[in-house]
Amino acid sequence: MKVSTLVIAAAATLANAALAPIEIKGNAFYQKGNDTRFYIRGVDYQPGGSSELADPIADAKGCKRDVEYFKELGVNTIRVYSVDSSADHDECMKALDDAGIYLLLDVNTPHQSLNRADPDPSYNAAYLQNVFAIIDKFKDYDNTFGFFAANEVINSVDGANTTEAAPYVKAVVRDMKAYIKAQAKRKIPVGYSAADVQTSRFQQMQYFNCGDEDERIDMFGMNDYSWCGDSSFEKSGYKANVDQYTGYSIPMFFSEFGCNKGTQNGRPFTEIEALYSDKMSSVYSGGLVYEYSQEDSNYGLVELNGDSVKKLKDFDTLKKQFAKVQDPSGDGGASTSSNSTGSPCPSYDEKTWMVKEDDKVPPMPSEAMDYIKHGAGKGLGTAAPDTQAGATSFPPAGSGTANPDSLPSGSGSSSDSSSSGSSSGSSSSSGAAGAVKVPQVFSSTAIIPSVMLAAAFVFGVNTVF
Numbered sequence: 001m002k003v004s005t006l007v008i009a010a011a012a013t014l015a016n017a018a019l020a021p022i023e024i025k026g027n028a029f030y031q032k033g034n035d036t037r038f039y040i041r042g043v044d045y046q047p048g049g050s051s052e053l054a055d056p057i058a059d060a061k062g063c064k065r066d067v068e069y070f071k072e073l074g075v076n077t078i079r080v081y082s083v084d085s086s087a088d089h090d091e092c093m094k095a096l097d098d099a100g101i102y103l104l105l106d107v108n109t110p111h112q113s114l115n116r117a118d119p120d121p122s123y124n125a126a127y128l129q130n131v132f133a134i135i136d137k138f139k140d141y142d143n144t145f146g147f148f149a150a151n152e153v154i155n156s157v158d159g160a161n162t163t164e165a166a167p168y169v170k171a172v173v174r175d176m177k178a179y180i181k182a183q184a185k186r187k188i189p190v191g192y193s194a195a196d197v198q199t200s201r202f203q204q205m206q207y208f209n210c211g212d213e214d215e216r217i218d219m220f221g222m223n224d225y226s227w228c229g230d231s232s233f234e235k236s237g238y239k240a241n242v243d244q245y246t247g248y249s250i251p252m253f254f255s256e257f258g259c260n261k262g263t264q265n266g267r268p269f270t271e272i273e274a275l276y277s278d279k280m281s282s283v284y285s286g287g288l289v290y291e292y293s294q295e296d297s298n299y300g301l302v303e304l305n306g307d308s309v310k311k312l313k314d315f316d317t318l319k320k321q322f323a324k325v326q327d328p329s330g331d332g333g334a335s336t337s338s339n340s341t342g343s344p345c346p347s348y349d350e351k352t353w354m355v356k357e358d359d360k361v362p363p364m365p366s367e368a369m370d371y372i373k374h375g376a377g378k379g380l381g382t383a384a385p386d387t388q389a390g391a392t393s394f395p396p397a398g399s400g401t402a403n404p405d406s407l408p409s410g411s412g413s414s415s416d417s418s419s420s421g422s423s424s425g426s427s428s429s430s431g432a433a434g435a436v437k438v439p440q441v442f443s444s445t446a447i448i449p450s451v452m453l454a455a456a457f458v459f460g461v462n463t464v465f
């Protein structure tokens with residue numbers, strides 16, 4: 001009897017070792033099989049910055065070193081901005097899982113991303129192949145929280161010209177959802193991470209949550225730097241946002257926060273108290289602090305130097321705040337009813353939102369249908385072609401078959417026989433990584449904080465600042 005008790009106990013421990021996947025009900029997150037709401041307590045993890053493809057979770061040693069600090073901070077989620085679609089991530093993902101940490105992942109890289117200045121050519125099947133290959137690498141981990149289809153593509157602070165890229169972002173959302181439905185074992189949330197621009201933020205929330213359900217995001221991340229120093233719920237603008245966003249039908253959270261303006265002596269992180277209080281929890285589900293490592297933009301919690309990690313003052317302050325502030329009790333005011341209509345689509349407005357209500361989301365390039373049907377094939381990583389200016393050849397699809405009944409209708413009308421495999425091999429010659437040097441963005445004169453430019457830069461968007 002004793003022995004069997006032990007066996008059961010051991011089995012239970014093993015089962016608990018794996019995090020339960022995140023699910024969405026109404027406008028909140030839950031761990032599968034658990035009715036208690038899940039709030040993101042996260043940090044953005046982008047050691048080395050964003051100017052070239054750097055994959056911090058392919059570096060098992062660095063990852064395991066940093067997981068100890070994530071645990072000490074008390075975080076349950078990290079966000080990573082770009083990964084190598086050819087790399088192995090098993091060791092890091094296991095270390096994160098063992099530590100109770102989920103991954104929110106952006107599927108873009110500096111050379112495979114939408115170009116907001118000229119989105120049409122940058123939305124092509126070779127680009128989507130890289131996106132899908134990244135999904136393949138992460139779809140089987142239970143601690144993959146979800147994916148961001150894009151980050152800060154719309155970033156006009158003055159005027160609305162970048163809002164014209166919104167239909168392309170929505171197309172990527174739709175394609176990712178179709179790919180996940182066809183190729184993954186579970187539903188994995190797909191979101192968008194919006195820049196801190198007030199002019200069009202509400203329209204973005206509406207737009208990405210309106211129209212056909214297959215094209216709508218599952219969650220909305222906002223990069224928000226409005227609480228600086230010892231601000232307050234009212235002064236920061238948080239209250240006004242809660243008032244305006246109440247009733248939004250899907251989960252919303254800060255995909256970046258932690259303003260450092262006027263905080264030479266360290267950030268107090270007093271916004272943590274507001275964010276995890278019932279003043280905000282009916283609308284927000286927590287957030288991720290920008291950012292783990294100290295980089296040029298001066299938002300770091302630790303300084304990395306070779307193998308050494310030095311905690312900075314902000315590390316201790318954030319750790320104390322996370323420890324002090326508990327999640328709201330009960331459901332925190334979340335709505336559990338699913339809302340099948342979503343938001344109304346925003347109206348065209350020359351000054352803020354230049355997408356017309358009848359502007360169509362561009363159709364998926366027909367060559368990409370093979371990926372949906374047969375899998376993305378090999379992840380090319382840094383050898384993938386630069387797809388921003390268009391693509392003439394497409395990496396071959398995989399040899400799998402899609403889940404039955406998962407294929408999107410109306411797409412891929414071209415005949416099956418026009419296999420994308422015919423261009424096999426061309427990718428390596430056409431896409432020498434590093435051939436195109438992405439310009440630095442920090443010299444920008446834009447008035448948005450550099451941190452947002454840094455984050456926007458992971459798109460590799462060409463010099464539009």
Ligand SMILES: *[C@@H]1O[C@H](CO)[C@@H](O)[C@H](O)[C@H]1NC(C)=O
Pocket residue numbers: 031034035036037038039
């Ligand atoms: C259920 O979720 C809550 C909130 O994330 C967590 O604190 C709790 O440990 C979970 N319970 C189980 C049995 O996993």
Ligand SMILES: *[C@@H]1O[C@H](CO)[C@@H](O)[C@H](O)[C@H]1NC(C)=O
Pocket residue numbers: 116117118156159161162464465
């Ligand atoms: C939008 O307008 C701004 C300001 O006029 C300009 O700097 C930027 O390059 C434009 N962006 C696009 C995508 O056209």
Ligand SMILES: *[C@@H]1O[C@H](CO)[C@@H](O)[C@H](O)[C@H]1NC(C)=O
Pocket residue numbers: 209247248249250339341342343344
């Ligand atoms: C669905 O959610 C939207 C906001 O996302 C809201 O405007 C609308 O009233 C909701 N509809 C229902 C039936 O609750």
